[in-house]
Amino acid sequence: MERRDFEGFGGVRLAADAFGSPDAPPVVLVPSGGQTREFWHGSAKALAEAGRYAICVDLRGHGDSDHAADGRYDIDSYAHDLHAIVAALPSRALIVGGGLGAITALVTVGESAPHLVSGLVLVDINIWFEEDVLKRLHTAFLERTVRASSPEQIAQAIVAAHPDEPAPRATDRLLSAFAADENGRLEWRGDHRALEFGDLYRQQERLGVAASRIVAPVMLIRGSLNSTISNETLLRLQSMIPGAELGEIEGAGHFMGADREDSFNSILLDFLERHAPRKPLSYIGGSEPRVLRDALGCFGTGVTIITTFDGAGQPIGLTANSFTSVSLDPPLILFSLSKRSANLDTFTEAGRFAVNVLHIGQQPLANRFAQRDGPRFEGVDWSARSEEGCPILGGTLASFDCRNHAVHDGGDHLIFIGEVHHAWFAPHRDPLLYFRGKYRRLHFT
Ligand SMILES: Cc1cc2nc3c(=O)[nH]c(=O)nc-3n(C[C@H](O)[C@H](O)[C@H](O)COP(=O)(O)O)c2cc1C
The missing domain is CATH 2.30.110.10 (Electron Transport, Fmn-binding Protein; Chain A)
Structure with a gap:
């Protein structure tokens, strides 16, 4: 793993971890709001093993990325940041986004970068968020940012934000968004202004238009027990994106990318192999024995x-x-x-x-x-x-x-x-x- 930072919109420095060879086809993994780049580390390692260059980024105001001096955490700023990242890569990237990361990817590709990506994998995306659901998520996040005495307290806040879902198992991935002070108390280490989630529920029409403009191959993946998005909602979104495929992970909630990593990675790798296949290597009699090995x-x-x-x-x-x-x-x-x-x-x-x-x-x-x-x-x-x-x-x-x-x-x-x-x-x-x-x-x- 190598630390590799990018310059985002307005000069905001975006922290990223890169896995695999920089010459390999790139995959950019964007976490959901409140999470940090470590959330996707497991998938990034699997992607690197499968011959991809996987880059896990921190959204602005999250993890080790800069805070926006002007306090801009709207969807346009996130999308400009992601556009800057994919534009800085030497070949067309596939973007994997979860939650807010998925919405960011949808806007980036639908509105300004249709030819800069080889595909999109959107995890737990909902473009028809209702105001009260957003409020619930926001409240839970605020609870998280109140100094928590223990990882358990943070896990409880996550469960409160995602009722009826299995409690997250890979909590270490979520805890990397927090820093402990000298007394061991934990605090979310991003810019608290980034947790407002803007006015996403007023953007529905815009997000729908962006979805219909996507030309790259798209896969929508949902945990079957996710409480913030129903299957009907996802089918509706699928019907708006030309040729979009659907994937569901049985018994998983919002955190399946980390909690059900094996199932998730196999869906992701299969999608990549079908839409952005790697050139197979070949051995011809007389080549280096190492190649045959x-x-x-x-x-x-x-x-x-x-x-x-x-x-x-x-x-x-x-x-x-x-x-x-x-x-x-x-x-x-x-x-x-x-x-x-x-x-x-x-x-x-x-x-x-x-x-x-x-x-x-x-x-x-x-x-x-x-x-x-x-x-x-x-x-x-x-x-x-x-x-x-x-x-x-x-x-x-x-x-x-x-x-x-x-x-x-x-x-x-x-x-x-x-x-x-x-x-x-x-x-x-x-x-x-x-x-x-x-x-x-x-x-x-
Ligand atoms: C996973 C693995 C599989 C191996 N398979 C073989 C094998 O099938 N035949 C073989 O001769 N050496 C194989 N080796 C290499 C030998 O274990 C290694 O060269 C060992 O030092 C030979 O010991 P010796 O010279 O005392 O026989 C394998 C090594 C590993 C790690």
């Missing part, structure tokens, strides 16, 4: 430690993800071992090996057994479970004791096919995964 890294795997005994009866082992099932009858599996392995001869001569499939808590073991130097088995819980068995590590997700069935040449690797004579497994555990050169955990969207 990156291509193969797109296949997610589990992680194992392959073990055997050396001639002196000492346990040896290494981390491997080349484990594959081969046949059920006879029961065969394989793994491939680099010809550069210090244990190549040992595995060939031992005539047997075990595959230990690691669970999510065993990443330290994976690191230890992948390092060239340093002890591998010292202090590790292991045992051989039969006379002909190999070292079985304690607490694995599954372990397969095998005898060598065949060893084939495989270029710079040897392929060991083993016949399984015993297996133990504990399927209630979650696996340690490996994907694109990094350890991962399972998540369900």
Whole structure:
């Protein structure tokens, strides 16, 4: 992450955090009123991993952005700021906006920057705010700005502003909008004048015209339990924006961008891939092997430690993800071992090996057994479970004791096919995964 500031309307400095390579297609993430740029950090990291340049900004008067000297916190000022940001980027950005950030994006693109963006993802946007709903949000925000004694007090104010919604879970993202004084009391650290929300409810006609002028691909996303916008309202807005798509996150409220990050990110990435696809990379025979490795890294795997005994009866082992099932009858599996392995001869001569499939808590073991130097088995819980068995590590997700069935040449690797004579497994555990050169955990969207 890198701090990157922008100059907004009237010279107001806008604070931003950037993730990923500046050469990648940009995505600008704008938070809702009262929130700070940290709200979108989780999505920004996922976007950077997916090959995008993600920029999380603070609205003027929020977080670390300048306060407006003239006290201007109207929709025009916010829109001019966002226009300045997208205009400063070298290629067309996609804008993700939540709440006030979404309204800002709608006005920016609909009124002045139709060709500066590749798309819009508008989260929990309502252009027909009623005066009393705005008042409710305003009151809750004012409560928040009164010095709060604890994060719980702030969470309560948020719940009061969003009744009937699940209480926000990722409160740390919301708390970054607050600073603690020397007594630990929290205070919202923006310009209090920015919390007035202007006269949004008097802008309905203008916002409707801006919506109808948008030409870029648009996705409207709503948490199904959001109390400030109904599904009917969203359908009405959809009918005004040519070609707009709808997305809903079941059981989520206003803070789904942080609370239901996995579901939200998968909708966002899917939209990006369809409307602003990245050019696929390619490998041609004879290219750098590193490129092929990156291509193969797109296949997610589990992680194992392959073990055997050396001639002196000492346990040896290494981390491997080349484990594959081969046949059920006879029961065969394989793994491939680099010809550069210090244990190549040992595995060939031992005539047997075990595959230990690691669970999510065993990443330290994976690191230890992948390092060239340093002890591998010292202090590790292991045992051989039969006379002909190999070292079985304690607490694995599954372990397969095998005898060598065949060893084939495989270029710079040897392929060991083993016949399984015993297996133990504990399927209630979650696996340690490996994907694109990094350890991962399972998540369900
Ligand atoms: C996730 C992961 C998967 C790996 N998979 C393999 C593999 O399938 N085959 C292999 O030979 N090395 C693999 N390695 C590399 C070895 O673990 C590493 O080179 C180790 O130091 C080899 O030890 P040795 O020379 O004592 O056999 C992998 C490493 C990691 C981190």
